Amino acid sequence: MNDVIETRGLAKSFGRVHAVVDANLIVPSGSIYGLVGANGAGKSTLLRLVVGRFQPSSGEVYVLGENLSAISPKLLYERLHYIAGDIGAYPDLRVAEMLNVARLMYRKWDKTREAQLLEAFSLPTKQRIRHLSKGKQMQLRFVIGLSARPEILVLDEATNGLDPVVKQQLLHLVLEAAAADEMTVLFATQQLEEIERMADHVAVMANGRIISAQTLDSLQERIHEVCCVLDRPVSAQLLQHPNVLRIWRQGTYLSLVVDGDVDVWKHRLTSVNAEYIDVHSLDLYELFHIMMEEEGYRRDRVHFS
Numbered sequence: 236m237n238d239v240i241e242t243r244g245l246a247k248s249f250g251r252v253h254a255v256v257d258a259n260l261i262v263p264s265g266s267i268y269g270l271v272g273a274n275g276a277g278k279s280t281l282l283r284l285v286v287g288r289f290q291p292s293s294g295e296v297y298v299l300g301e302n303l304s305a306i307s308p309k310l311l312y313e314r315l316h317y318i319a320g321d322i323g324a325y326p327d328l329r330v331a332e333m334l335n336v337a338r339l340m341y342r343k344w345d346k347t348r349e350a351q352l353l354e355a356f357s358l359p360t361k362q363r364i365r366h367l368s369k370g371k372q373m374q375l376r377f378v379i380g381l382s383a384r385p386e387i388l389v390l391d392e393a394t395n396g397l398d399p400v401v402k403q404q405l406l407h408l409v410l411e412a413a414a415a416d417e418m419t420v421l422f423a424t425q426q427l428e429e430i431e432r433m434a435d436h437v438a439v440m441a442n443g444r445i446i447s448a449q450t451l452d453s454l455q456e457r458i459h460e461v462c463c464v465l466d467r468p469v470s471a472q473l474l475q476h477p478n479v480l481r482i483w484r485q486g487t488y489l490s491l492v493v494d495g496d497v498d499v500w501k502h503r504l505t506s507v508n509a510e511y512i513d514v515h516s517l518d519l520y521e522l523f524h525i526m527m528e529e530e531g532y533r534r535d536r537v538h539f540s
Protein backbone atom coordinates (compact mmCIF):
# COMPACT_ATOMS: atom_id res chain seq x y z
CA MET A 236 0.00 0.00 0.00
CA ASN A 237 1.51 3.38 -1.03
CA ASP A 238 0.99 6.50 0.99
CA VAL A 239 -1.19 9.11 -0.67
CA ILE A 240 -0.77 11.83 1.93
CA GLU A 241 2.25 12.50 4.06
CA THR A 242 2.95 15.49 6.25
CA ARG A 243 6.44 16.07 7.58
CA GLY A 244 7.01 18.30 10.58
CA LEU A 245 3.96 20.30 9.54
CA ALA A 246 3.10 23.38 11.59
CA LYS A 247 0.71 26.30 11.34
CA SER A 248 0.47 29.22 13.73
CA PHE A 249 -1.94 32.11 13.78
CA GLY A 250 -0.11 34.76 15.76
CA ARG A 251 0.41 33.19 19.15
CA VAL A 252 -1.95 30.29 18.48
CA HIS A 253 -0.07 27.16 17.46
CA ALA A 254 -2.93 25.43 15.66
CA VAL A 255 -0.83 22.57 14.27
CA VAL A 256 2.50 21.55 15.74
CA ASP A 257 5.02 19.13 14.21
CA ALA A 258 2.40 16.96 12.54
CA ASN A 259 3.70 13.80 10.91
CA LEU A 260 0.76 12.01 9.35
CA ILE A 261 0.91 9.17 6.85
CA VAL A 262 -2.30 8.20 5.08
CA PRO A 263 -2.01 4.91 3.18
CA SER A 264 -3.66 4.52 -0.21
CA GLY A 265 -7.17 3.14 0.03
CA SER A 266 -7.48 3.78 3.75
CA ILE A 267 -10.45 5.38 5.43
CA TYR A 268 -8.60 7.60 7.85
CA GLY A 269 -10.45 9.34 10.69
CA LEU A 270 -9.14 12.38 12.53
CA VAL A 271 -10.56 13.11 15.97
CA GLY A 272 -9.82 15.53 18.78
CA ALA A 273 -11.40 18.11 21.00
CA ASN A 274 -12.73 21.44 19.75
CA GLY A 275 -9.80 23.57 18.66
CA ALA A 276 -7.38 20.62 18.58
CA GLY A 277 -6.25 21.59 15.08
CA LYS A 278 -8.14 19.11 12.85
CA SER A 279 -9.57 21.63 10.37
CA THR A 280 -6.28 23.49 10.16
CA LEU A 281 -4.42 20.25 9.43
CA LEU A 282 -6.92 19.33 6.70
CA ARG A 283 -6.73 22.82 5.17
CA LEU A 284 -2.94 22.49 5.06
CA VAL A 285 -3.28 19.11 3.37
CA VAL A 286 -5.65 20.43 0.68
CA GLY A 287 -3.56 23.56 0.09
CA ARG A 288 -6.00 26.10 1.55
CA PHE A 289 -3.42 27.22 4.12
CA GLN A 290 0.29 27.75 3.70
CA PRO A 291 2.26 25.98 6.43
CA SER A 292 4.35 28.01 8.86
CA SER A 293 6.86 25.19 8.51
CA GLY A 294 7.06 21.60 7.30
CA GLU A 295 5.85 19.91 4.14
CA VAL A 296 2.85 18.16 2.68
CA TYR A 297 3.13 15.40 0.07
CA VAL A 298 0.06 14.38 -1.90
CA LEU A 299 0.19 11.35 -4.17
CA GLY A 300 3.97 11.32 -3.84
CA GLU A 301 4.55 14.96 -4.81
CA ASN A 302 5.30 18.01 -2.75
CA LEU A 303 2.05 19.94 -2.55
CA SER A 304 3.79 23.21 -3.42
CA ALA A 305 4.83 21.70 -6.77
CA ILE A 306 1.42 20.31 -7.81
CA SER A 307 -0.63 22.44 -10.19
CA PRO A 308 -3.89 23.59 -8.56
CA LYS A 309 -5.90 22.16 -11.48
CA LEU A 310 -4.38 18.71 -11.09
CA LEU A 311 -4.82 18.82 -7.33
CA TYR A 312 -8.46 19.84 -7.77
CA GLU A 313 -9.16 16.77 -9.89
CA ARG A 314 -7.30 14.26 -7.77
CA LEU A 315 -8.22 15.47 -4.29
CA HIS A 316 -11.73 16.61 -3.43
CA TYR A 317 -12.41 18.56 -0.25
CA ILE A 318 -15.80 18.97 1.40
CA ALA A 319 -16.17 20.98 4.59
CA GLY A 320 -19.27 21.69 6.61
CA ASP A 321 -19.26 25.42 5.78
CA ILE A 322 -21.05 27.18 2.92
CA GLY A 323 -20.15 25.85 -0.52
CA ALA A 324 -19.25 27.76 -3.67
CA TYR A 325 -21.68 29.33 -6.16
CA PRO A 326 -24.73 29.65 -3.90
CA ASP A 327 -26.63 31.64 -6.59
CA LEU A 328 -26.46 28.92 -9.23
CA ARG A 329 -29.31 26.50 -9.70
CA VAL A 330 -28.54 22.84 -8.97
CA ALA A 331 -28.57 21.90 -12.69
CA GLU A 332 -26.26 24.83 -13.52
CA MET A 333 -23.84 23.81 -10.78
CA LEU A 334 -23.75 20.28 -12.16
CA ASN A 335 -23.04 21.65 -15.66
CA VAL A 336 -20.09 23.57 -14.25
CA ALA A 337 -18.85 20.52 -12.35
CA ARG A 338 -19.07 18.30 -15.45
CA LEU A 339 -16.72 20.69 -17.23
CA MET A 340 -14.34 20.87 -14.30
CA TYR A 341 -13.66 17.18 -13.78
CA ARG A 342 -12.27 15.03 -16.58
CA LYS A 343 -13.18 11.74 -14.86
CA TRP A 344 -16.79 12.83 -14.26
CA ASP A 345 -19.04 9.76 -13.95
CA LYS A 346 -22.43 10.57 -15.51
CA THR A 347 -24.00 7.29 -14.45
CA ARG A 348 -23.06 7.90 -10.84
CA GLU A 349 -24.31 11.48 -11.04
CA ALA A 350 -27.71 10.26 -12.32
CA GLN A 351 -27.91 7.56 -9.62
CA LEU A 352 -27.07 10.01 -6.84
CA LEU A 353 -29.47 12.68 -8.12
CA GLU A 354 -32.24 10.12 -8.12
CA ALA A 355 -31.32 8.79 -4.68
CA PHE A 356 -31.34 12.28 -3.17
CA SER A 357 -34.31 13.64 -5.19
CA LEU A 358 -32.48 16.94 -5.60
CA PRO A 359 -34.62 19.75 -7.06
CA THR A 360 -32.43 20.60 -10.05
CA LYS A 361 -34.18 23.89 -10.82
CA GLN A 362 -33.74 25.39 -7.37
CA ARG A 363 -30.97 27.85 -6.46
CA ILE A 364 -28.35 26.33 -4.18
CA ARG A 365 -28.79 29.00 -1.50
CA HIS A 366 -32.50 28.09 -1.25
CA LEU A 367 -31.74 24.44 -0.55
CA SER A 368 -31.78 23.16 3.04
CA LYS A 369 -28.39 22.49 4.62
CA GLY A 370 -28.87 18.75 4.12
CA LYS A 371 -29.75 19.14 0.43
CA GLN A 372 -26.76 21.46 -0.10
CA MET A 373 -24.52 18.85 1.43
CA GLN A 374 -26.08 16.12 -0.70
CA LEU A 375 -25.32 18.19 -3.80
CA ARG A 376 -21.72 18.56 -2.69
CA PHE A 377 -21.46 14.80 -2.27
CA VAL A 378 -23.04 14.27 -5.73
CA ILE A 379 -20.23 16.42 -7.13
CA GLY A 380 -17.50 14.95 -4.91
CA LEU A 381 -18.37 11.34 -5.70
CA SER A 382 -19.17 11.84 -9.41
CA ALA A 383 -15.82 13.59 -9.87
CA ARG A 384 -14.16 10.31 -8.85
CA PRO A 385 -11.16 11.80 -7.04
CA GLU A 386 -8.37 9.62 -5.74
CA ILE A 387 -8.61 11.28 -2.35
CA LEU A 388 -11.70 12.61 -0.61
CA VAL A 389 -11.10 14.94 2.35
CA LEU A 390 -14.10 15.61 4.56
CA ASP A 391 -14.11 18.15 7.37
CA GLU A 392 -17.09 17.56 9.64
CA ALA A 393 -19.08 17.26 6.44
CA THR A 394 -22.04 15.52 8.06
CA ASN A 395 -22.47 18.02 10.90
CA GLY A 396 -26.04 19.09 11.39
CA LEU A 397 -27.48 16.52 9.00
CA ASP A 398 -30.39 14.35 10.05
CA PRO A 399 -29.47 10.76 10.93
CA VAL A 400 -31.02 9.28 7.78
CA VAL A 401 -29.17 11.60 5.40
CA LYS A 402 -25.99 11.17 7.40
CA GLN A 403 -26.12 7.37 7.21
CA GLN A 404 -26.93 7.55 3.52
CA LEU A 405 -23.94 9.80 2.78
CA LEU A 406 -21.52 7.70 4.83
CA HIS A 407 -22.74 4.57 3.10
CA LEU A 408 -22.23 6.17 -0.33
CA VAL A 409 -18.75 7.33 0.58
CA LEU A 410 -17.79 3.80 1.64
CA GLU A 411 -19.28 2.34 -1.56
CA ALA A 412 -17.45 4.85 -3.75
CA ALA A 413 -14.21 4.30 -1.82
CA ALA A 414 -14.45 0.54 -2.44
CA ALA A 415 -15.44 0.91 -6.12
CA ASP A 416 -12.81 3.56 -6.99
CA GLU A 417 -10.08 2.56 -4.53
CA MET A 418 -10.46 6.08 -3.20
CA THR A 419 -8.70 7.17 0.00
CA VAL A 420 -10.81 9.08 2.51
CA LEU A 421 -9.40 11.40 5.17
CA PHE A 422 -12.12 12.78 7.42
CA ALA A 423 -12.30 14.87 10.56
CA THR A 424 -15.20 14.33 12.87
CA GLN A 425 -16.41 14.78 16.42
CA GLN A 426 -18.71 11.81 16.04
CA LEU A 427 -17.05 8.68 17.32
CA GLU A 428 -19.79 6.54 15.80
CA GLU A 429 -18.54 7.77 12.39
CA ILE A 430 -15.06 6.55 13.30
CA GLU A 431 -16.48 3.19 14.39
CA ARG A 432 -18.57 2.87 11.25
CA MET A 433 -16.08 4.15 8.65
CA ALA A 434 -12.46 4.26 9.72
CA ASP A 435 -9.73 1.65 9.45
CA HIS A 436 -7.11 4.15 10.67
CA VAL A 437 -7.46 6.89 13.24
CA ALA A 438 -5.34 9.84 14.34
CA VAL A 439 -6.03 11.68 17.57
CA MET A 440 -5.15 15.37 17.89
CA ALA A 441 -4.75 17.38 21.07
CA ASN A 442 -3.43 20.92 21.40
CA GLY A 443 -2.29 20.98 17.77
CA ARG A 444 -0.33 17.74 18.01
CA ILE A 445 -1.05 14.30 16.65
CA ILE A 446 -0.82 12.22 19.82
CA SER A 447 -1.68 8.88 18.25
CA ALA A 448 -1.94 7.63 14.66
CA GLN A 449 -2.51 3.98 13.84
CA THR A 450 -5.03 1.42 12.68
CA LEU A 451 -8.18 1.30 14.72
CA ASP A 452 -7.57 -2.38 15.44
CA SER A 453 -4.09 -1.81 16.82
CA LEU A 454 -5.31 1.05 19.00
CA GLN A 455 -7.99 -1.18 20.48
CA GLU A 456 -5.61 -4.11 20.87
CA ARG A 457 -2.97 -1.99 22.61
CA ILE A 458 -4.92 -0.37 25.41
CA HIS A 459 -6.80 -2.36 28.07
CA GLU A 460 -8.33 -1.93 31.45
CA VAL A 461 -7.01 -4.25 34.15
CA CYS A 462 -9.25 -4.49 37.23
CA CYS A 463 -8.73 -6.32 40.47
CA VAL A 464 -9.59 -6.44 44.16
CA LEU A 465 -6.71 -5.47 46.42
CA ASP A 466 -7.32 -5.39 50.13
CA ARG A 467 -3.99 -3.91 51.16
CA PRO A 468 -2.12 -0.73 50.22
CA VAL A 469 0.44 -1.00 47.43
CA SER A 470 3.37 1.28 46.84
CA ALA A 471 2.76 4.11 44.42
CA GLN A 472 5.93 3.03 42.65
CA LEU A 473 4.29 -0.20 41.58
CA LEU A 474 1.50 1.58 39.75
CA GLN A 475 3.15 4.75 38.52
CA HIS A 476 4.57 3.69 35.23
CA PRO A 477 4.62 5.46 31.83
CA ASN A 478 2.41 2.71 30.41
CA VAL A 479 -0.31 3.24 33.01
CA LEU A 480 -2.61 5.83 31.51
CA ARG A 481 -5.12 5.96 34.35
CA ILE A 482 -5.36 4.68 37.90
CA TRP A 483 -8.71 4.57 39.63
CA ARG A 484 -9.25 3.19 43.08
CA GLN A 485 -12.40 2.86 45.11
CA GLY A 486 -12.13 0.99 48.40
CA THR A 487 -10.52 -2.34 47.58
CA TYR A 488 -11.34 -2.10 43.85
CA LEU A 489 -8.48 -1.01 41.59
CA SER A 490 -8.65 -0.23 37.88
CA LEU A 491 -5.62 0.46 35.71
CA VAL A 492 -5.73 1.49 32.07
CA VAL A 493 -2.53 0.20 30.54
CA ASP A 494 -0.87 0.68 27.21
CA GLY A 495 0.96 -2.44 26.03
CA ASP A 496 1.50 -5.90 27.47
CA VAL A 497 -1.25 -6.67 30.01
CA ASP A 498 0.42 -9.89 31.17
CA VAL A 499 3.13 -7.80 32.84
CA TRP A 500 0.41 -6.07 34.88
CA LYS A 501 -1.41 -9.28 35.72
CA HIS A 502 1.88 -10.62 37.03
CA ARG A 503 2.64 -7.47 39.05
CA LEU A 504 -0.81 -7.43 40.58
CA THR A 505 -0.65 -11.14 41.41
CA SER A 506 2.69 -10.54 43.15
CA VAL A 507 0.95 -8.14 45.58
CA ASN A 508 -1.87 -10.64 46.21
CA ALA A 509 -4.50 -8.99 44.06
CA GLU A 510 -7.59 -11.11 43.46
CA TYR A 511 -10.26 -11.29 40.78
CA ILE A 512 -7.95 -9.86 38.13
CA ASP A 513 -9.88 -9.12 34.97
CA VAL A 514 -8.74 -7.64 31.66
CA HIS A 515 -10.99 -6.09 29.06
CA SER A 516 -10.88 -3.79 26.06
CA LEU A 517 -12.17 -0.25 26.14
CA ASP A 518 -14.70 1.23 23.79
CA LEU A 519 -13.68 4.15 21.61
CA TYR A 520 -15.32 6.72 23.86
CA GLU A 521 -13.28 5.63 26.87
CA LEU A 522 -10.11 5.34 24.80
CA PHE A 523 -10.26 8.84 23.40
CA HIS A 524 -11.26 10.34 26.70
CA ILE A 525 -8.26 8.76 28.40
CA MET A 526 -5.84 9.73 25.60
CA MET A 527 -6.93 13.34 25.75
CA GLU A 528 -6.67 13.42 29.54
CA GLU A 529 -3.18 12.02 29.18
CA GLU A 530 -2.30 14.93 26.93
CA GLY A 531 -3.36 17.35 29.65
CA TYR A 532 -6.62 18.19 27.97
CA ARG A 533 -9.22 19.27 30.51
CA ARG A 534 -12.42 21.09 29.93
CA ASP A 535 -12.39 24.38 31.80
CA ARG A 536 -14.25 24.01 35.02
CA VAL A 537 -17.18 26.33 35.29
CA HIS A 538 -18.13 27.57 38.73
CA PHE A 539 -21.49 29.14 39.45
CA SER A 540 -21.50 31.19 42.59
Ligand SMILES: Nc1ncnc2c1ncn2[C@@H]1O[C@H](COP(=O)(O)OP(=O)(O)OP(=O)(O)O)[C@@H](O)[C@H]1O
Pocket residue numbers: 249252253254272273274275276277278279280281425
Ligand atom coordinates in the same frame (compact mmCIF):
# COMPACT_ATOMS: atom_id res chain seq x y z
N1 LIG B 1 -8.00 31.42 10.34
C1 LIG B 1 -7.67 31.40 11.63
N2 LIG B 1 -7.21 32.49 12.26
C2 LIG B 1 -6.87 32.45 13.56
N3 LIG B 1 -6.93 31.36 14.34
C3 LIG B 1 -7.39 30.24 13.77
C4 LIG B 1 -7.79 30.20 12.39
N4 LIG B 1 -8.19 28.93 12.12
C5 LIG B 1 -8.06 28.22 13.26
N5 LIG B 1 -7.58 29.01 14.25
C6 LIG B 1 -7.28 28.57 15.62
O1 LIG B 1 -6.49 27.41 15.54
C7 LIG B 1 -6.86 26.47 16.55
C8 LIG B 1 -7.25 25.15 15.90
O2 LIG B 1 -8.48 25.36 15.22
P1 LIG B 1 -9.13 24.24 14.29
O3 LIG B 1 -10.34 24.85 13.67
O4 LIG B 1 -8.10 23.69 13.39
O5 LIG B 1 -9.52 23.13 15.36
P2 LIG B 1 -10.53 21.90 15.20
O6 LIG B 1 -9.88 20.74 15.86
O7 LIG B 1 -10.94 21.75 13.79
O8 LIG B 1 -11.74 22.41 16.09
P3 LIG B 1 -13.32 22.09 15.97
O9 LIG B 1 -13.50 20.64 16.26
O10 LIG B 1 -13.90 22.96 17.04
O11 LIG B 1 -13.77 22.47 14.59
C9 LIG B 1 -7.98 27.13 17.34
O12 LIG B 1 -7.42 27.74 18.48
C10 LIG B 1 -8.52 28.17 16.39
O13 LIG B 1 -9.08 29.25 17.08
